[in-house]
Amino acid sequence: MRRFTCVALLALLVLSPIGTAASAPAVPADTAAERPTLSADVTSRTSISNDTTRRLELDTVSTQGYGTPGLDLGAAVAMNRETVDSNYQLELLSVRLGAASSDEARQALVEAAIEDVESRVDTLQQQERQAIEAYGAGDISERELLKRLALVGYRAEQTKDTIARLERSTGASLGYLTRQANEYSTPTRSALFRTLNNERDGSLQAQVQGSQSGVVIQLLAQTGPDLEYYREAVRLDHWDTDTTNGFDNRTEFLEYTEGRYPYVRESSGVNIWEFRRGSWFYESPLDQGSIRIYVDGSQRKVYREYQQLTVSALPVSNSVNATDYGVEVVINETANGGPARIQVQNVLSGDAIAAPVMVDGTVVGQTDDDGIHWFTQPSGDYEVTVELPQGPINVSVSS
Structure with missing residues (x-):
């Protein structure tokens, strides 16, 4: 179940004038009012890429939303x-x-x-x-x-x-x-x-997914010239605090980790140790950033995963575009549920359009002077809405 936490802000944006870097082609009022909202689907996000890190997920997401x-x-x-x-x-x-x-x-x-x-x-x-x-x-x-x-x-x-x-x-x-x-x-x-x-x-602003057995938090932050993707996942049900059973040695643990996270195999500067009796720790710098993992050896399950990745280095997995009111909306998703990039531009001139962007009714930002905005993706199917003076353009994204 998704919870919408920015209803008041959304209402304010809908009622307020929307600034644009370039104007969309004018549409007569009666035509815009009669035109149905445009939707488009993308391919499934369930496919897994080995061109970036795997991501620890929750089995079930009982509640999620954006907040700060x-x-x-x-x-x-x-x-x-x-x-x-x-x-x-x-x-x-x-x-x-x-x-x-x-x-x-x-x-x-x-x-x-x-x-x-x-x-x-x-x-x-x-x-x-x-x-x-x-x-x-x-x-x-x-x-x-x-x-x-x-x-x-x-x-x-x-x-x-x-x-x-x-x-x-x-x-x-x-x-x-x-x-x-x-x-x-x-x-x-x-x-x-x-x-x-x-x-x-x-x-x-962070995107949060939760259940009583764990949580996933994603956020984007500018670090110098780079936009960084921060992600942490904690699975309370993957950690048995009473057991002392674990991996027999470092080699066995490393084989498990590299099997679970194929992308880390080429990394150097790895830190590995038995963190607690039965639990192990893995930390490594990556070409795309860094990762820290905690594994319960008795269950052979990851119970903590912390990642910091440079957005520009992440591979694109799926793309979808939708056009209405003479405006094109393009959404590029990065692999394994990473952040997505939305671009809004005038079809005829190619000029960028600045407009509020919403995900499942929650404002997640506004496209910049280049018509671009990055946002973190929720779990499951969701809908992106770009608010224009002529009307909204909705794009449905399928998991």
């Missing part, structure tokens, strides 16, 4: 306060270690500090699970989910910093805790937190 966490100064202030408190606790630990009267006393202080960090990592896991399950059940909105996961990601980064400082001050080896905290720190969540903190002016 938006500016939240209260959340930003709270996070800054948590950082100050953490720094204070570390300084206090340093003072107490210096004043400790024996090695046993110092050891007890270090063990207590480590237990505190372990508790913080457990809290990250609980907060993430609660947010995902609440969204899948329809109890919270996309906006609230994105906010909660952004805060989980920020806390994970702060926890990693605390662990590093604790290692420096005590000499303890806590790499296992760093890897656990890093599980909840993702490029997607970092981008979302910057929106909370106003670094992206509150304009970042």
